[in-house]
Amino acid sequence: MNETLEQLQSTIRSVTAEVEKVIIGQASAIRQSLIVILSNQHALIEGVPGVAKTLLARTLARVMDCEFGRIQFTPDLMPADITGTNVFNLQRNEFSLIKGPLFTTFLLADEINRAPAKTQSALLQSMQERRVTIDRETYTLSPNFTVFATQNPVESEGTYPLPEAQKDRFMMKIVMPWPERADEIGLAGRMLSGGAPEAVLEGGGVETVLREADLPVLRRALDAVVVREEIVAYLVDVVRRTREHENILVGAGPRAMQALLLSSRALAAMDGRDFVTPDDVRAVALAVLDHRLILRPEAEIEGVRTSEVVDAILHEIPVPR
Numbered sequence: 001m002n003e004t005l006e007q008l009q010s011t012i013r014s015v016t017a018e019v020e021k022v023i024i025g026q027a028s029a030i031r032q033s034l035i036v037i038l039s040n041q042h043a044l045i046e047g048v049p050g051v052a053k054t055l056l057a058r059t060l061a062r063v064m065d066c067e068f069g070r071i072q073f074t075p076d077l078m079p080a081d082i083t084g085t086n087v088f089n090l091q092r093n094e095f096s097l098i099k100g101p102l103f104t105t106f107l108l109a110d111e112i113n114r115a116p117a118k119t120q121s122a123l124l125q126s127m128q129e130r131r132v133t134i135d136r137e138t139y140t141l142s143p144n145f146t147v148f149a150t151q152n153p154v155e156s157e158g159t160y161p162l163p164e165a166q167k168d169r170f171m172m173k174i175v176m177p178w179p180e181r182a183d184e185i186g187l188a189g190r191m192l193s194g195g196a197p198e199a200v201l202e203g204g205g206v207e208t209v210l211r212e213a214d215l216p217v218l219r220r221a222l223d224a225v226v227v228r229e230e231i232v233a234y235l236v237d238v239v240r241r242t243r244e245h246e247n248i249l250v251g252a253g254p255r256a257m258q259a260l261l262l263s264s265r266a267l268a269a270m271d272g273r274d275f276v277t278p279d280d281v282r283a284v285a286l287a288v289l290d291h292r293l294i295l296r297p298e299a300e301i302e303g304v305r306t307s308e309v310v311d312a313i314l315h316e317i318p319v320p321r
Contacts, residue, residue, distance in 0.1 A: 001185055002309045004221040009272045011218060014209045018063045021053050022197045024185030024190075026182045032174045032287055033060060033148075036268065039262040040219060041171030042127050042147040042290055044112075045161075048154055050238060051176040054108055054199065059201055061106040064215070065208045066144065069104030073115035075160075079122035083132050089093040097134065102126050105142045109149040113159040120166055123147065144215050164250070164294075172261045172284070173291035196305075225265045226275045230320035233259045235281045242293055249303050250294040261267045278319045286310050 012034055016177065020029050029045070036043040045053045054070070061068035071082050084100035101107065102123075106237060110122060126132050130141045151162075179187065190196060200206060210218075236257055244250030264280040271280075290306050299309075 003223055005269055005272065005274055006059060008038075008218050008221040008269055011210055015060075015063050017035075018206050018209055019056070019059050020285040022059045022201050023056050024187050024197065025179035026052065026056065028174055029056060029174050029176045032172055033057075033268070034040060034292065035214070035263050035266045035284065036171050036174075037064075038219060038222065038269070039273075039298075040144070040146070040215075040258075041259065041262065042149070042169060044167065044170040044173045045148055045150045045176060046153050046173055046178030047150070047181050048178070052146075053150045053176055054110060054195060055201070057106055057108040061207055062201060064106075064212065065207050065210065066105040067142075068106050068108070069101040070108040070110060072099050072110045072181075073112050073119070075114060077115045077119045079119050082122055083126075083134055084246060086135050087114060092309075096138075097137075102132055103141065105144050106148065107145070107147050110197075112149040113151045113153060113162055116160055117163065118278075120160065120162060121307055124147075124166060124169065127166075127317075142212075144212055154168060164292075165275060167291050168253060168255050170291065172287040174287060175290075211226065215313065216299050220270050222265055224274050226286060227265060228275070231264075231276050231278065231281065232261070234317065234320050235264065235280060236287060237317050238281065238313060241317060242289060245313060247296055247299040247309050248293055249296045252289050252292045256289060256292050260285065261286055265321045282314050285314060 015034065016030055020027070023030060033043060037060070045056070058068055060066075069274060071077075080100070080302050082100045082102050084103065086095040087098050088094070089096045101275045107124065115266065126141055126145065127147055130143060130145045132141060133139075157261050187197075193243050214312050239252045239257040239260060245251070260281060263284040264276050267280045267284055268274075268292055286307055289310050295309070297302060
């Protein structure tokens, strides 16, 4: 195996071990978050309150020594509240930029669907271009700028559904379910012994495994992962089938194909392989496609779920050998 890939796999193992000191019973969410970071993309995290959505992003920032910012989205939040604004300085007789929370590396956009569309769209430029425009002046964000946007799937009152254009810019929708019984018992034991997840994070129980400057080096290692033509054709066919399926009103676009390609390559590298297999594509397909697909109303009435449609498509498309 390529030496750089061995280094990447070793680093990812170390990062995962540190994050799991804080985040209990969410191995899949941790793994998918690392895929997003390695691919230099953004993630939409969905889960009910209390499953450590915010804590996951904070812990990843601590382990990777990245600056962390948080925005609590509310209905009265305005675009300037997140981007920043120019304020007149009487002493200098000039305008000075007061930077908003967007100027960070890892940004947690908490309950993003509670903010109005105008504020949600203020994230679009920063997510796509890693730049932000304030009073016709454009400023560059960190090249590692990553948005972890959370939303609560239960409470829909007073929320503003994300527009399709914005959802499409999230590489994956990471679903954080309730923890298993054994994990919850373990969490209760840690709470009683003074080892609560927040206490571990704030008390220095988590080590910094890498620096922000190391992230581009890790990403370059992905170039050594080979994606055969048959695999490319396979994942393209999977995405194209979503546009023709009888239960889907709006299928996935070319950006979904790119996300599927990048995420399957990152997964292969994390597993220590320098080639992508169909299983890699199948493993990330739901997280990549779920939030991009719109089911037909009659399918929703019948109780059809997006996960069932994606699973059916994966069984329909011939798997390359």
